[in-house]
Every structure is written in C-alpha cells, then in structure tokens.
Amino acid sequence: MTYLPFQELTNRLENELHRLHYTEGSITQYRKMWKRISTFFIQKGIDHFTEDAGMCFLDEQFNFFELEKSGELTQSIINVFRIVRMLGDYQQHGSILRRYYKQKELLQTNKFKMLLQSYQSHCQQKEYSTATQNHYRKIAEKLLSFLESQGIRQSSNIVARHLSDYINTLAGYSYKTVELELCGLRSFLRYLHQNSLHPEDLAKAIPPVKARKQNRIPSVWTQENVARLLDAIDRGNPAGKRDYAIILLASRLGLRTIDIKHLKLNDLKWQDKHIEIIQSKTATTLSLPLLPDIGWAIIDYLKNGRPKVESPYVFLRHIAPLEPFSDEDRLHQIIVKYMKLAKIPLSPHKKKGMHSLRHTLASRLLAENTPLPIISDILGHISSESTAVYLKVDVSKLRECALNPEEALKS
Numbered sequence: 001m002t003y004l005p006f007q008e009l010t011n012r013l014e015n016e017l018h019r020l021h022y023t024e025g026s027i028t029q030y031r032k033m034w035k036r037i038s039t040f041f042i043q044k045g046i047d048h049f050t051e052d053a054g055m056c057f058l059d060e061q062f063n064f065f066e067l068e069k070s071g072e073l074t075q076s077i078i079n080v081f082r083i084v085r086m087l088g089d090y091q092q093h094g095s096i097l098r099r100y101y102k103q104k105e106l107l108q109t110n111k112f113k114m115l116l117q118s119y120q121s122h123c124q125q126k127e128y129s130t131a132t133q134n135h136y137r138k139i140a141e142k143l144l145s146f147l148e149s150q151g152i153r154q155s156s157n158i159v160a161r162h163l164s165d166y167i168n169t170l171a172g173y174s175y176k177t178v179e180l181e182l183c184g185l186r187s188f189l190r191y192l193h194q195n196s197l198h199p200e201d202l203a204k205a206i207p208p209v210k211a212r213k214q215n216r217i218p219s220v221w222t223q224e225n226v227a228r229l230l231d232a233i234d235r236g237n238p239a240g241k242r243d244y245a246i247i248l249l250a251s252r253l254g255l256r257t258i259d260i261k262h263l264k265l266n267d268l269k270w271q272d273k274h275i276e277i278i279q280s281k282t283a284t285t286l287s288l289p290l291l292p293d294i295g296w297a298i299i300d301y302l303k304n305g306r307p308k309v310e311s312p313y314v315f316l317r318h319i320a321p322l323e324p325f326s327d328e329d330r331l332h333q334i335i336v337k338y339m340k341l342a343k344i345p346l347s348p349h350k351k352k353g354m355h356s357l358r359h360t361l362a363s364r365l366l367a368e369n370t371p372l373p374i375i376s377d378i379l380g381h382i383s384s385e386s387t388a389v390y391l392k393v394d395v396s397k398l399r400e401c402a403l404n405p406e407e408a409l410k411s
Contacts, residue, residue: 143166
C-alpha cells in the first residue's frame with residue numbers, strides 16, 4: 001500500500017469534506033486537530049499517517065486506552081478518536097467511511113439519489129419487511145456514497161474492482177455484519193442488472209461468507225444479573241418507568257428491539273391479556289401473553305411516566321423531540337447505564353445489548369426443557385433452525401451428546 005504524506009492526505013481529505021458539504025466550522029475544527037497531529041508526527045519522526053500512529057497520538061496526548069478501559073472517555077476525546085479513524089479510512093480507502101451519519105442524506109448527486117429512491121420502491125413492491133427495506137436501502141446508500149467518493153457518477157460504470165474495494169472497507173466487522181452487508185449488496189446489484197441499469201449481473205462478483213451463524217455462541221445473562229439489572233432501575237422517575245417496562249419486554253417475552261420501539265398502544269389487548277404485533281423482521285403476526293408484571297409496568301409508565309403527547313407508540317424519548325426512538329437507536333445505552341449502576345462487569349467479550357436479553361430468555365426456556373418449536377413460536381422465528389443456535393449455550397445438554405471415545409473406537 002502506498003501511503004500519502006500527511007500534508008497531502010489532509011489536503012485531499014479537506015477537499016472531500018467540502019464535497020460532502022461539511023460546515024466551515026466543522027472543517028476548521030478538523031484542521032486544528034490535524035495540525036496538532038502533524039506536530040506530534042514531526043516530533044516522532046513520522047512522515048505519513050497510519051492508524052497505529054494515530055492511536056499512539058491518542059494515547060500519549062489523551063491517555064486514551066486507560067480512559068477507555070475505565071469507561072471514562074469524554075465526548076471531546078471520542079471526537080478526536082473519530083478524526084483519527086477518518087484519517088485512517090481516507091488513507092486506506094480514499095473515502096470517508098465512518099461519518100456517523102449526522103447528515104440525513106449521504107448522496108451528493110441527483111442521479112444516485114433517484115436511483116436509491118427507485119431501488120427503495122422496488123423493495124416495497126417485493127413486499128420485503130420494513131426492517132429489510134430499511135436495511136437494504138442503507139446498504140445501497142453507503143455503496144453509492146462510496147462510489148461517489150471514487151468519482152463514479154453512473155451505475156453503468158461500476159466494475160468488480162469497485163465492489164472489491166468497497167468490501168475491503170468492511171474488514172474488522174463481525175462475520176454477521178459482513179454477511180448482512182453482502183446480502184444487501186447482491187440484492188441491489190441484481191436490481192441494477194434486471195432493470196437494465198448495468199449490463200452485467202455484478203451480484204456474482206460478491207464473494208460468499210464461509211462462516212455460518214450457527215458457529216457463534218449467543219451472549220446470555222445469568223438470572224442473578226438480570227435481577228440486578230432490573231433492581232438498579234429507579235422506577236420513581238419517568239425514564240426509569242419506561243426503561244423498566246422495555247427491559248421486561250426483552251427479558252420476559254424476548255421481543256426484538258425494533259418491535260419494542262414499534263409497539264403501539266393498540267397492540268396491547270388488555271381484555272384478552274396479550275400483545276399482538278406484526279414483526280418488523282419477518283412481517284408475520286406474533287401473539288404473546290401480557291404477563292402481569294409486564295402489564296403493570298406498562299400501565300405505570302403510561303399513567304405516570306409517558307410524555308403527554310399524541311403518539312400511537314407506547315415508548316417515547318423523554319428529551320426533545322418527544323417522539324418514538326429512531327430505527328437506528330438500538331437502546332444499547334439503556335442497558336449500559338443500568339449495568340454500571342448495578343456494578344455488572346462490562347466485558348469486551350460479551351455482548352451487552354438488548355438482544356442479549358432475548359438470547360437469555362431462549363437459553364432459559366431451553367434449560368427448562370421447553371421444546372424448540374415452542375421456543376421458536378415465542379421468539380417469532382420462522383424456522384426452528386434459527387432457534388437451534390441456543391443449544392450451544394446449554395453445556396449440560398451438550399455433555400449428553402458427547403461420545404465415549406472408547407465406545408466410539410470399538411464401534
């Protein structure tokens with residue numbers, strides 16, 4: 001790989017920031033930090049940027065690694081970290097990848113904007129689930145934004161090399177993330193070919209992902225830690241009432257985060273004591289019992305915590321704008337907040353999002369000898385194969401499957 005000298009790198013990056021319509025105030029802040037990094041590099045005898053050199057700057061100037069380990073990073077240091085990552089992305093890929101999407105619209109050319117809108121309509125006509133539509137749209141938008149940064153302005157000018165370069169930007173992500181990205185790319189590229197927007201079916205140029213999701217072991221909580229998490233919530237304030245009900249829905253019913261955020265008042269069938277939703281991921285109906293503790297938690301929130309605004313959604317943000325959570329918000333911050341209050345260790349080897357509570361419910365049901373088809377129904381899985389991944393967390397059941405080596409050799 002050929003590295004650009006630091007001054008040339010920042011000159012090109014600044015031009016890209018202008019192309020993307022970053023404000024002059026933001027660009028001024030970037031220049032100030034680039035100058036500080038440049039001074040550091042001169043002192044260290046470094047003539048070009050690498051992410052290792054950037055992280056060395058972060059650690060020596062801001063004590064980054066120690067503060068990250070202790071969970072005490074400030075927003076200002078995180079902003080410097082983003083600047084370092086941006087420099088690394090542009091040095092390696094010639095594109096700004098981690099833009100944190102402050103802009104609602106990533107694309108700069110009208111032709112690509114219209115193409116994205118047309119593809120979105122295509123996904124709607126295919127009757128993909130809302131979650132899949134949003135997911136595919138974002139993947140197509142990120143690809144097109146990357147192509148714009150490479151000077152591509154016509155879909156017919158895309159070649160396999162561009163796709164390879166884009167896929168290289170996914171290095172370091174989990175196999176599941178990469179698998180989902182590649183799936184969305186294939187859908188978009190097939191659309192281009194089938195609608196005569198590209199002469200080749202470039203979907204064939206997208207490599208398969210060898211790993212399967214059954215290779216991973218889901219992160220689960222102990223029942224003790226789930227109880228500690230719930231006990232740490234202050235149910236005397238409005239946000240606490242909301243968060244308590246949300247975590248109960250995830251841990252007791254196993255609802256996906258997207259379905260909790262999309263839960264509407266008319267989904268609560270109080271007379272029949274059940275919740276009935278159309279799942280965002282599968283577009284299928286899911287009916288679950290409205291358990292007493294969940295019901296009372298929701299009632300407490302609706303009566304004593306929910307902002308007094310007109311909205312069909314049950315759960316709302318409690319700071320302006322008072323509206324439902326965005327689809328991009330995974331509610332991860334809620335879990336982390338109460339983990340810290342409950343003094344539950346934040347391990348880098350364990351996932352700590354809302355989805356891990358869903359995994360925990362599945363694993364507990366399995367430990368109680370609940371048949372897989374019933375667990376599948378509770379979780380809203382279309383196939384029991386999706387549920388089978390939880391077999392791996394039940395060590396005692398796996399031991400029952402182990403072979404006696406001597407008996408195996410005799411046979």
